[in-house]
Amino acid sequence: MIKRYLNIDLPKGKSAFLWGARKTGKSTYLKTNFPYSTYFDLLKSDVFFELNIHPERLREQLLNKKDLAIQNPIIIDEVQKVPAILDEIHWLIENAGMQFVLCGSSARKLIKTHANLLGGRAWRYLMLPFVYPELDNPDLVRILNHGLLPSHYLEDDYKKSLISYTRDYLQEEIFNEGLTRNIPAFSRFFEAIGYSNGELINYSKFASDTGVSSKTIKEYFQILIDTLLGHYVLPFNKRAGRDILSKTPKFYLFDVGIAGILLNRKIEQEKGEMFGKAFEHYIFMELFAYHSYNDVLSPIYFWRTKYGHEVDFILGNGSIAIEVKGSQNVRNNELKSLKVFINDYNPKKAIVVCNEKNPRTIKNIEILPWKIFLKKLWNGEII
Numbered sequence: 398m399i400k401r402y403l404n405i406d407l408p409k410g411k412s413a414f415l416w417g418a419r420k421t422g423k424s425t426y427l428k429t430n431f432p433y434s435t436y437f438d439l440l441k442s443d444v445f446f447e448l449n450i451h452p453e454r455l456r457e458q459l460l461n462k463k464d465l466a467i468q469n470p471i472i473i474d475e476v477q478k479v480p481a482i483l484d485e486i487h488w489l490i491e492n493a494g495m496q497f498v499l500c501g502s503s504a505r506k507l508i509k510t511h512a513n514l515l516g517g518r519a520w521r522y523l524m525l526p527f528v529y530p531e532l533d534n535p536d537l538v539r540i541l542n543h544g545l546l547p548s549h550y551l552e553d554d555y556k557k558s559l560i561s562y563t564r565d566y567l568q569e570e571i572f573n574e575g576l577t578r579n580i581p582a583f584s585r586f587f588e589a590i591g592y593s594n595g596e597l598i599n600y601s602k603f604a605s606d607t608g609v610s611s612k613t614i615k616e617y618f619q620i621l622i623d624t625l626l627g628h629y630v631l632p633f634n635k636r637a638g639r640d641i642l643s644k645t646p647k648f649y650l651f652d653v654g655i656a657g658i659l660l661n662r663k664i665e666q667e668k669g670e671m672f673g674k675a676f677e678h679y680i681f682m683e684l685f686a687y688h689s690y691n692d693v694l695s696p697i698y699f700w701r702t703k704y705g706h707e708v709d710f711i712l713g714n715g716s717i718a719i720e721v722k723g724s725q726n727v728r729n730n731e732l733k734s735l736k737v738f739i740n741d742y743n744p745k746k747a748i749v750v751c752n753e754k755n756p757r758t759i760k761n762i763e764i765l766p767w768k769i770f771l772k773k774l775w776n777g778e779i780i
């Protein structure tokens with residue numbers, strides 16, 4: 398059993414939503430950390446049908462064993478499947494002093510149905526794939542090929558599982574929930590995502606490739622974000638001049654293994670263009686997870702000019718600049734963009750995350766091997 402970094406520690410009277418893509422380990426986490434809680438699993442057809450038809454029975458059952466129910470938070474798994482029970486949950490919080498942990502893979506359906514999201518009575522948590530401090534001596538090539546969804550990272554026959562995951566997730570999460578009507582177009586869009594992962598989004602090209610409008614493509618990207626399958630990274634445009642490209646975002650899938658299977662990519666060694674792009678994606682995953690788990694409110698940006706200067710990640714509203722290089726020997730000419738950003742914005746920290754063996758410093762730029770960087774990140778020494 399791998400101990401997860403996430404810590405849900407609720408004060409008296411507070412409930413929680415726990416969101417996360419499928420197979421991130423939400424249910425295992427809840428059963429491990431709340432072993433004495435009353436548990437309702439809406440993936441069970443009998444539980445689903447009963448509460449979907451009679452949501453009031455949640456209240457009736459819990460009031461019948463109130464003394465037990467108020468001792469530990471009540472767990473509702475896949476809560477988005479029955480939006481109506483949120484009114485019952487609201488009543489039980491207000492009138493019976495009960496606490497809940499409400500687990501699901503997306504709030505999109507709840508928002509679309511105008512469901513009761515409890516008006517601030519529940520904190521929001523996000524369960525993500527494995528992160529660096531959860532793994533014992535992580536293997537980089539394994540990470541980039543398998544991805545970091547727990548079952549995929551740990552099993553050897555990961556490719557079949559990744560293929561099944563991408564197909565089944567579309568079927569269960571996107572199509573069955575009615576999040577889009579044009580199934581063929583969305584399938585083509587999803588297959589094309591791998592090729593633009595970590596790149597500036599070209600909405601027109603996506604529209605041409607899938608046969609729908611650019612407006613629809615933007616809606617498709619929003620579906621992926623709302624279902625926690627991906628994240629935007631916005632351009633940093635503080636004091637932006639005419640030479641800054643400041644409108645088009647980048648997009649990263651939530652897991653490097655998912656991106657790899659969409660590309661039919663297999664990384665054999667720690668070098669080459671494919672390795673470099675996957676390595677950058679992995680570092681983004683760690684940065685995003687650190688922000689999420691530690692409630693860092695400032696966004697992750699990237700910086701790019703029309704002259705081709707680009708820095709992969711800008712943190713802390715411009716105070717930290719991070720460039721990711723898959724190289725085992727970072728050369729001075731690879732630091733040009735970082736130096737331009739330093740000259741324009743004078744960040745407190747400028748870091749190159751790379752595959753070198755030992756840390757070093759070139760003037761005011763830290764060259765950090767990836768394991769050292771991630772150790773510093775999760776120890777709170779970067780942000």
